[in-house]
Amino acid sequence: MSKLDGNERWKSKMLLTEHVEGYTERHTTETPTTRAKAVPSSEELTMIRDDIMLPFMMTMVQKSVDDIERSTNVLRRLYAQAGRAILDQISADHFVIRRDLKQRNIRVIPYETDSAAAVINYEYYCRGYRGEFGMIREHLRSQIAMRLAKYTADLGAVMKGGQ
Template sequence: MSKLDGNERWKSKMLLTEHQEQYEQRNDSKTSRKQPTEEELTMIRDYVLLPHMLSMVQKSIDDIGHHSNLLKQLYVMAGQAVMNKISEDLYGLRRELSRRNIKIINDEQVDLIVYHRFICRGYEDRFGMVRDVMRSEIGIRLAKYVKEIAGKLAAK
């Protein structure tokens, strides 16, 4: 039995519904500000994909370098241009994530899913991507970068 039991004054204290709603909205807005938005989740996904893309393009450049080909110099230069564009995008993405106070910590692979832990303004969660989805997304992105570089070459 608490000290308030039997005290009739506490029974008359009521919380109005509008005050209850205001209280709940204030608490909801505090927690929702911490969770990442859809745009921020897209940024996290890009942050995960871009380093893989860089390593794939670097591997292709290295493979081309080991073979003798008439257009070897052109292929290497085009690959380097794609790498520069990816690096530029990754640098901008890192700055934006830092500005929004989002940190991506590490990755782990469980079965066919690659997980990355992230902290977004105090909210901590895991972001997972299936390897096949990563592969297809990287293919689409690389095609866009190559198309962009080809467009610049065709304009000259």
């Protein structure tokens, strides 16, 4: 900070463009290392993917639980309870991911696209860096199926351990 910063008398004085450019170059905080710190790491991109995927999973599981509760199946209470346990785990994981993204100063915002589009687009802001993240619906479905299988296996392991 120079002696003239904050001095109101010098605001109206005329400056040459090369002086302004030199001043901004000397006082710019962005360097190649800070630029590299702004770009998200692969771990952060995975967190962004999970932040996009988990709400879709929650919707699917909730719809399935609602369908099970309306069915006439003899074991509907058991199935609904298992579905709610999986839904609780998904919700807890989503909460942790949202908290971690907030701590790392990353925001994820959906694009306004039509619901029939093959690609779901999101934009994210990572410490001042703006990026785009798109997922193909088929890839999203396969990721959801794999993650849902993991949650189901975890619930099965808890049930077996409780015997």
